[in-house]
Amino acid sequence: MGDKVLLTPTGKWMVGGGVAVALGLTALGLLQFANRPSAKQAQPAPAASPAAALVGKISALGRIEPAGEIVQVGGPSGERIGRMLVKEGQSVAEGQPIAYLESYNERLADRGVAQSQLKDALAQFSSTQQYGNAQIAEAQTRRSQADAPKQKELAAQNATIARLKDELAIAQTDLNRFQSLKTSGAVSQRELDDKRLAYQSKNGQLREAIAQRAKIQQEWNTSLRNADAQVQSARAEQGRSQAQIQVDTARSNLALAQARLERTIIRAPQSGQILKVLKKQGEALEPSVGGSSGGQGIVELGNTSQMYVVAEVYETDVSRARVGQRAVIASSAFPGEIAGIVEQVGLKIGKNDVTNTDPAANTDTRVVEVKIRLLNSRPVANLTNLQVQVLITPKS
Structure with a gap:
């Protein structure tokens, strides 16, 4: 019976038969x-x-x-x-x-074009910004021009009202004194009527001055609102300008060109x-x-x-x-x-x-x-x- 060589599950060799053979x-x-x-x-x-x-x-x-x-x-x-x-x-x-x-050079050229477009868009945007700033400055100047005169006019009207209040107080004092004198028979009825008329006149002037001040204040507020609206309009126009849209588009194109270029570079x-x-x-x-x-x-x-x-x-x-x-x-x-x-x-x-x-x-x-x-x-x-x-x- 010939010799047999068997492999156990652990991977070790066993030799059976009469004589072991070389492994x-x-x-x-x-x-x-x-x-x-x-x-x-x-x-x-x-x-x-x-x-x-x-x-x-x-x-x-x-x-x-x-x-x-x-x-x-x-x-x-x-x-x-x-x-x-x-x-x-x-x-x-x-x-x-x-x-x-192989497409690297082509994508590199595409990126160069996108960079040039972005540069042009930024230059156009800068010019538009300068023009918008000038418009804003002009609107702010008009606001100042509308503000200063009304401030002076309102200040003058306040001074007039203050003077009329003082004069009205004097007229009130004179009227009260003449009313006392009239009771004692020291002044005539006509003199008392003159003082009463003077008091009523000053009182009417004061009310008219107060009404005029309210009118000036309203006109001033309206002028300020209009001037502020012009400033805001100029700023809004500057923010949504076509140049800004072109810059955003150019930046997106450059990012796309850069991404396509990166795809042509194999990196570790x-x-x-x-x-x-x-x-x-x-x-x-x-x-x-x-x-x-x-x-x-x-x-x-x-x-x-x-x-x-x-x-x-x-x-x-x-x-x-x-x-x-x-x-x-x-x-x-x-x-x-x-x-x-x-x-x-x-x-x-x-x-x-x-x-x-x-x-x-x-x-x-x-x-x-x-x-x-x-x-x-x-x-x-x-x-x-x-x-x-x-x-x-x-x-x-």
């Missing part, structure tokens, strides 16, 4: 890495209670990716690359231009490194696959200053994975091991994406993605999507 290099390397003793394990450890025993390590395959994953920066479909400003491996800052589309949405240039100068951006309205990608961008490993942990092991656990990764692509910290444990079980090179490996494994932040990103900063071996050490 594949990849599986053997993973077993050696999983069973590699640490410095502390090299020394005999004192006996510990079963509750304190260390739970077995979690082994898995994983892939390296930048923080925030790989971002594909695209542009509107139907456009063409006019000028590419970056190359692979170049570091870019957030908002930095990556490429100019975040700081990072250009991982791959997908389009060359002169190439067109065709619609995305499937007929969607989005355009094609121009570059792939990633924050390689902080690298992560996405470990695909088998579904039966994920219950032992926790945020904050220590982990190490290894690969033949870089020397030694790189330590990391578990930062996120996925909430969804799916099929594995990182496929083992062993043809006998299970390619339909159900796994959960566990994100590990590497403590030293420099050795793998240029190795995005590299397959690595992962060991996660559960806590006691």
Whole structure:
């Protein structure tokens, strides 16, 4: 009976039959890495209670990716690359231009026209404002001209009323005195009648002067209202002038031209490194696959200053994975091991994406993605999507 090689759910190999056969290099390397003793394990450890025993390590395959994953920066479909400003491996800052589309120069010219139109509209508005200010000043002058004479006339009339009141008081005193004298027979009836007539005359003059003052006050108020209405009318005309409408329209056109110009400048949405240039100068951006309205990608961008490993942990092991656990990764692509910290444990079980090179490996494994932040990103900063071996050490 021939020998059989079986794969357990944990990914470890078992050899059945009479004689064990040599394992594949990849599986053997993973077993050696999983069973590699640490410095502390090299020394005999004192006996510990079963509750304190260390739970077995979690082994898995994983892939390296930048923080925030790989971002594909695209542009509107139907456009063409006019000028590419970056190359692979170049570091870019957030908002930095990556490429100019072919329509950039045309949109730049449109913005120049809109700026000129706004400049002309502002000049026309300034001229209109000056004319409106002159009209307002003229209306205010007419108000002053209507105000000053009436003030003087009203002041004179008040002086007349004050004088007549004094004269009326004197006439009242004389009338009272002559009435007393008439009783004693010192004055005649005619003299008393003269004093009474003088008093009545002054009283009539006072009433007439008061009425005249009311008339002057009314005329003054009417003149002020008319002058104020002229000032307000001039100001309102200045506020709703056609020049102001033209300025508003020109500003809106400039904002539209600027927005259209910005659409022709492809900028970096975040700081990072250009991982791959997908389009060359002169190439067109065709619609995305499937007929969607989005355009094609121009570059792939990633924050390689902080690298992560996405470990695909088998579904039966994920219950032992926790945020904050220590982990190490290894690969033949870089020397030694790189330590990391578990930062996120996925909430969804799916099929594995990182496929083992062993043809006998299970390619339909159900796994959960566990994100590990590497403590030293420099050795793998240029190795995005590299397959690595992962060991996660559960806590006691």
